[in-house]
Amino acid sequence: MNIIEEHRTKVRAGENIFSIEVTALPGGDRPDRMIVSVGGAGVQGESVADGQIEVASTAAESLGTVLSETLRHHAAVSASGGRRTRDRPAAQGRPWTPQLDAELERRWIAGDPVAEIAQHFERTPGGIRARLPRVGCDPERPGEYLPEPPSQRGAAEEEAHV
Missing domain, CATH: 3.10.450 (Nuclear Transport Factor 2; Chain: A,)
Structure with a gap:
């Protein structure tokens, strides 16, 4: 059996x-x-x-x-659908224009928070932080510009003394 x-x-x-x-x-x-x-x-x-x-x-x-x-x-x-599951901001991946760069710089120096700026530009907070140095802003210090690089400081000081 x-x-x-x-x-x-x-x-x-x-x-x-x-x-x-x-x-x-x-x-x-x-x-x-x-x-x-x-x-x-x-x-x-x-x-x-x-x-x-x-x-x-x-x-x-x-x-x-x-x-x-x-x-x-x-x-x-x-x-x-073969993509990331989170919704992407509408402008993510689009090129920045000089006008957008100027507005980003203005808003950062005015002290606007990253999340608010990201929402305004329809981009991610990480995308905003990555763009800030390109417009001369310090992404680690809200409302501040990047310090002048040492290579540029010497040239500016020499021109001032001439």
Whole structure:
């Protein structure tokens, strides 16, 4: 007489209900093959998963890991449309104009907070901090310009003495 071992599980995940059935096929002291059947139903009873796979029992654990990682990765990519999941500010990535640079400098020197400036320009706070040195402002000290670089100090002092 052959004894076939079966395990059945029903799990609710989100709005879906999945059923998983694992059947160990006879093969001596230790079954060498397993059949894994998966079914799933959505809120309206529609099928969201259906299939079966046969796997060597020695490979079942590693297959489970591979499937888990692959499905998580695919779900994350699908949910984000292949992009980052956070919404991007409207002007992120657009070039800066001389007028925008002048306004950025004015607002920074006036003491406006980075978050407020970022919102005004429709850019990220990191993008604002990265742009500040290009307009001569110190991103580490709100309301201040960058100090004059040592290479420029000597030239300016020499011109003043001439």
